[in-house]
Amino acid sequence: MEKSTDHLSIELPKLHILMDRSTEDFLVRVHKRTMAGWKLGLSESFFRKILYVAGAFVLVILTAIFMSLAITAIPSIGHFGVSFLFGATWDPVRNVFGAFPFVIGTLFVSLLALAISTLFSLPISIFLGEYSREGAISTFIKSVIELLAGIPSVIYGFCGLFLLVPMVRALEIKLNVAPYGVGIFTSSLVLAVMIIPYSASIGREVISLFPSDLKEAAFSLGATRFEVIRKVILPYARSGIFAGILLSLGRALGETMAVTMVIGNSNFIPKGIFSPANTLASVIANEFTEATGQLYLSSLIELGLVLFMVTTVINILGKVIIHRMDMKEK
Amino acid sequence: MKYVLLLLLMLVALITATVDGAAREQELIGAGATFPYPLYSKMFDVYSKEYGVKINYQAIGSGGGIRQLINKTVDFGGSDAIMSEADLKEASASILHIPTCAGAVVITYNLSGNPQLRFTPDVIADIFLGKIVKWNDRRLSDINPGLKLPDMNMTVVHRSDGSGTTFIFSDYLSKVSKDWKEKAGAGTSLNWPAGLGGKGNPGVAGLVKQTPGSIGYVELIYAIQNKMPYGMVKNKKGNFVTATLSSTSKAADTNLPDDMKVSLTDTDAPEGYPISGFTWILVYKDQGYRDRPEEKAKELVKLLWWITHEGQKYTEPLEYAALSKKAVEKTEKLIKSVTYKGNAIMK
Numbered sequence: 001m002e003k004s005t006d007h008l009s010i011e012l013p014k015l016h017i018l019m020d021r022s023t024e025d026f027l028v029r030v031h032k033r034t035m036a037g038w039k040l041g042l043s044e045s046f047f048r049k050i051l052y053v054a055g056a057f058v059l060v061i062l063t064a065i066f067m068s069l070a071i072t073a074i075p076s077i078g079h080f081g082v083s084f085l086f087g088a089t090w091d092p093v094r095n096v097f098g099a100f101p102f103v104i105g106t107l108f109v110s111l112l113a114l115a116i117s118t119l120f121s122l123p124i125s126i127f128l129g130e131y132s133r134e135g136a137i138s139t140f141i142k143s144v145i146e147l148l149a150g151i152p153s154v155i156y157g158f159c160g161l162f163l164l165v166p167m168v169r170a171l172e173i174k175l176n177v178a179p180y181g182v183g184i185f186t187s188s189l190v191l192a193v194m195i196i197p198y199s200a201s202i203g204r205e206v207i208s209l210f211p212s213d214l215k216e217a218a219f220s221l222g223a224t225r226f227e228v229i230r231k232v233i234l235p236y237a238r239s240g241i242f243a244g245i246l247l248s249l250g251r252a253l254g255e256t257m258a259v260t261m262v263i264g265n266s267n268f269i270p271k272g273i274f275s276p277a278n279t280l281a282s283v284i285a286n287e288f289t290e291a292t293g294q295l296y297l298s299s300l301i302e303l304g305l306v307l308f309m310v311t312t313v314i315n316i317l318g319k320v321i322i323h324r325m326d327m328k329e330k
Numbered sequence: 331m332k333y334v335l336l337l338l339l340m341l342v343a344l345i346t347a348t349v350d351g352a353a354r355e356q357e358l359i360g361a362g363a364t365f366p367y368p369l370y371s372k373m374f375d376v377y378s379k380e381y382g383v384k385i386n387y388q389a390i391g392s393g394g395g396i397r398q399l400i401n402k403t404v405d406f407g408g409s410d411a412i413m414s415e416a417d418l419k420e421a422s423a424s425i426l427h428i429p430t431c432a433g434a435v436v437i438t439y440n441l442s443g444n445p446q447l448r449f450t451p452d453v454i455a456d457i458f459l460g461k462i463v464k465w466n467d468r469r470l471s472d473i474n475p476g477l478k479l480p481d482m483n484m485t486v487v488h489r490s491d492g493s494g495t496t497f498i499f500s501d502y503l504s505k506v507s508k509d510w511k512e513k514a515g516a517g518t519s520l521n522w523p524a525g526l527g528g529k530g531n532p533g534v535a536g537l538v539k540q541t542p543g544s545i546g547y548v549e550l551i552y553a554i555q556n557k558m559p560y561g562m563v564k565n566k567k568g569n570f571v572t573a574t575l576s577s578t579s580k581a582a583d584t585n586l587p588d589d590m591k592v593s594l595t596d597t598d599a600p601e602g603y604p605i606s607g608f609t610w611i612l613v614y615k616d617q618g619y620r621d622r623p624e625e626k627a628k629e630l631v632k633l634l635w636w637i638t639h640e641g642q643k644y645t646e647p648l649e650y651a652a653l654s655k656k657a658v659e660k661t662e663k664l665i666k667s668v669t670y671k672g673n674a675i676m677k
Binding site: 089090091092093094096161165166169178179180181182260261264265266267276278282286287289290291292293294296 | 390391392393394396397414416417483485490491492493514515516517518519520521522525526527528529533536537540541542543
């Protein structure tokens with residue numbers, strides 16, 4: 001008697017009727033089958049419940065984070081209102097706080113880092129996903145990229161401070177700009193290297209999953225490798241690659257340690273690519289431990305809330321764009 | 331499944347065992363300022379070896395220390411800054427400021443040849459306000475005759491994080507420059523009118539060392555250890571003083587208030603370095619709060635007495651300035667005023 005494994009929840013009441021032997025045997029078999037099915041169905045629904053709980057757990061944690069930020073930020077929200085987002089002064093002595101320079105700094109650094117990193121991660125994805133899928137070189141490059149993701153951000157900060165800053169300073173002297181060395185440009189470079197692994201691995205996955213028969217069809221029509229990549233693979237993989245880029249951007253927005261060491265920590269709105277600036281995460285990390293005073297603390301938490309919101313908005317925007325790309329594909 | 335449960339059970343047992351163990355030992359807990367942390371590390375290590383009382387100090391910053399003391403989760407707090415009115419109100423009980431040592435803030439710079447520069451209070455203020463931007467500015471060369479200062483832009487470096495060093499420096503500037511008091515004021519974190527921020531004393535020192543033409547402020551210890559040049563500063567009595575351990579201690583050779591809640595900046599002392607400050611240990615005046623055992627209060631008072639007397643011999647080797655005689659005298663009175671439910675602990 002084969003056990004049926006594709007029934008889900010079949011619940012049959014036990015039958016208590018007078019019957020003859022063969023019918024009883026039959027009914028016992030049916031009963032055993034439905035009980036097996038029922039047990040399986042039970043384990044199925046139990047498993048599904050566990051999955052729901054796990055999913056709900058993540059939602060609960062996210063809501064809890066948001067609520068704890070919002071509640072602690074209430075004094076500052078009540079005091080400053082919307083002007084917090086557009087205020088350009090951060091003065092702990094006079095208790096005047098405004099997040100605008102930091103929002104600008106965060107977006108500037110992250111988007112610039114994203115642009116620089118995509119310049120490298122896209123070719124890497126194409127190379128590893130299409131040209132060199134297997135072999136020693138491919139494995140080596142893949143491992144190196146994974147290693148990049150594993151390096152602690154403080155190390156990136158140190159490397160930036162001791163290796164990159166003097167180089168950028170020399171460049172600034174040549175360009176006749178203030179020779180700080182630290183600033184938006186330096187932090188974007190450091191950040192760009194940090195976030196390459198995220199978009200590179202996802203992009204590589206998506207490109208390598210491209211159905212080979214479509215590729216062969218294109219080749220058989222006489223397309224060159226480059227044309228196949230440009231006209232066939234990339235449009236197909238576009239939304240996946242963009243999702244990888246979005247992941248990198250999320251990482252860049254929140255990065256604290258590496259950025260705070262090389263950004264110059266100047267609470268003014270940055271004037272150009274070489275000026276020092278400050279990001280939301282960097283300000284919080286720097287000033288939180290010494291902050292006394294309810295309004296000061298609450299304003300710092302509100303910065304965290306602003307960062308949370310910025311990240312959420314960008315993620316939603318990204319998802320919308322991905323959706324549009326998918327729609328276009330269809 | 332069984333193994334998982336067993337593992338969980340072992341974990342719970344382990345956690346409860348260690349939690350119980352920690353509470354049983356005679357231990358004092360403190361938290362606060364990072365500036366005296368190396369000194370406290372050494373002091374508490376020696377003290378626990380001599381008296382068997384373990385002291386756990388977490389260098390989370392002056393603000394954190396004050397917060398923890400207000401929440402009564404620590405036995406004492408460490409702070410480079412005097413507690414504000416708002417914090418004192420929140421504490422609802424009287425808090426004593428016991429000074430443990432003094433530190434100095436020096437003006438360090440990066441100029442080729444490492445010349446020995448002299449600064450006056452108004453020049454320092456205007457540099458950090460962003461008003462004096464070139465090294466060969468008239469006002470600088472006037473007080474440094476005989477030095478050829480380059481035609482270079484000044485890059486100001488300040489602290490990006492909240493710190494007691496910033497508090498001492500900005501407190502000094504607020505006293506000597508009305509402009510500074512209006513534009514920036516005194517505090518552990520400021521709205522700096524100009525310059526780059528470095529994280530921690532090492533951050534500022536690093537930036538200054540790397541950036542030619544830069545000028546910043548660091549704790550004396552860091553300047554000495556990193557062999558950085560620092561300037562002489564004109565004090566209130568008109569003397570150009572170099573920051574040394576003795577000139578820092580001498581800054582406290584003035585009339586000190588009984589509660590020791592005093593800022594040593596812009597000191598009257600003729601040989602005192604004008605940008606100095608105490609660092610304090612904060613304790614509740616009456617130790618009989620929240621069913622605190624009397625034993626703990628006694629241990630704490632013993633510790634405070636030791637820090638300000640025998641413990642002072644560990645300050646100089648670690649490049650901290652010891653308390654001056656006058657400071658110790660006033661501190662003794664403060665420590666003797668600590669009570670337990672109304673009765674003085676040390677007679």
